[in-house]
Amino acid sequence: MGSYLASFIVMDLRQLNLLLAVAEHHSFSGAARALHTVQSNVSTHVARLENELKTVLIDRRTMAPTVEGEAVIERAQRIRSELRAITDDISSMKSEVAGSVNIGCIGTVARWIANPLLNQLNHDYPSLRPIITDDVTASLTPKLITGELDIAIINSPITTSGIDTMSLFEEEYVVIASKEHPLSEKKSITLKDLSDVEIMLTPPGTTIRDSIDQESATAGISLLPVAEITGLRLLASLAIEGQTPALLPASAASGHPKGNWVIVPVEGLSKRKVDLAFNQRITPSTPVRSTIEVLTQIVLENAPNQPGIHVTLN
Numbered sequence: 001m002g003s004y005l006a007s008f009i010v011m012d013l014r015q016l017n018l019l020l021a022v023a024e025h026h027s028f029s030g031a032a033r034a035l036h037t038v039q040s041n042v043s044t045h046v047a048r049l050e051n052e053l054k055t056v057l058i059d060r061r062t063m064a065p066t067v068e069g070e071a072v073i074e075r076a077q078r079i080r081s082e083l084r085a086i087t088d089d090i091s092s093m094k095s096e097v098a099g100s101v102n103i104g105c106i107g108t109v110a111r112w113i114a115n116p117l118l119n120q121l122n123h124d125y126p127s128l129r130p131i132i133t134d135d136v137t138a139s140l141t142p143k144l145i146t147g148e149l150d151i152a153i154i155n156s157p158i159t160t161s162g163i164d165t166m167s168l169f170e171e172e173y174v175v176i177a178s179k180e181h182p183l184s185e186k187k188s189i190t191l192k193d194l195s196d197v198e199i200m201l202t203p204p205g206t207t208i209r210d211s212i213d214q215e216s217a218t219a220g221i222s223l224l225p226v227a228e229i230t231g232l233r234l235l236a237s238l239a240i241e242g243q244t245p246a247l248l249p250a251s252a253a254s255g256h257p258k259g260n261w262v263i264v265p266v267e268g269l270s271k272r273k274v275d276l277a278f279n280q281r282i283t284p285s286t287p288v289r290s291t292i293e294v295l296t297q298i299v300l301e302n303a304p305n306q307p308g309i310h311v312t313l314n
Contacts, residue, residue: 172308202230
């Protein structure tokens with residue numbers, strides 16, 4: 001017990017911060033530049049930490065963390081997040097809510113959530129600094145685990161351990177088509193209607209495409225896209241500009257100016273679920289809790305105005 005306590009006392013936050021910097025920048029020199037210090041300072045402190053723990057944390061050939069290094073880094077990331085939360089909590093207690101909140105959001109949802117969220121946060125908490133990361137769910141969830149993000153709006157379900165979710169809304173699948181296209185004359189369409197027309201989809205391997213293919217196969221229907229586009233916003237833009245119709249979640253059509261295009265609901269496909277996710281191992285700071293309250297209110301007020309989106313927030 002005494003040896004463990006001694007190691008804990010000797011280990012300091014500076015060593016952990018330098019280790020995190022090496023892991024993030026993949027080199028001692030990169031970490032030194034980021035922290036405005038010299039390379040020898042970084043390598044010396046990481047070596048001291050390795051000596052105290054009696055293990056190698058960074059493989060000097062690849063500059064990748066070892067298995068032991070990954071374990072230390074995961075805890076160090078949580079420590080860094082908790083320390084930032086302490087500072088933000090104390091600052092918020094002394095005066096108004098202040099500090100930074102890192103928010104992840106899938107791109108299609110960001111189109112109609114980001115502006116009202118930022119405006120309301122600025123109105124309610126002018127000293128709070130929101131930072132929004134626009135990315136796909138597969139990239140956002142690891143950042144929640146490491147503490148790079150405080151919360152994230154993602155597609156569900158999420159099977160990653162250590163992440164809790166709160167349901168926000170569900171969205172229908174729709175087809176965006178030019179008003180000149182025959183599909184635009186329909187009030188709604190089925191998967192069977194799409195089996196013999198040219199259409200654009202996301203590529204196989206994406207969550208949306210895999211879900212569509214699975215449900216199409218169950219119904220005995222094959223969709224043959226003439227183009228496969230990774231980005232939902234690009235996919236929607238191409239369809240809006242008069243290219244081939246596109247099948248995508250309803251939120252991908254939000255925020256585009258009205259024009260020579262229509263949205264046609266698709267029957268027979270399960271709705272896409274969108275949740276708010278957060279790291280269950282990290283206690284949210286006052287700024288994060290305040291942001292969640294504003295975000296949920298934004299969803300309640302704005303989601304019903306988006307075609308094909310249905311609030312599931314309790």
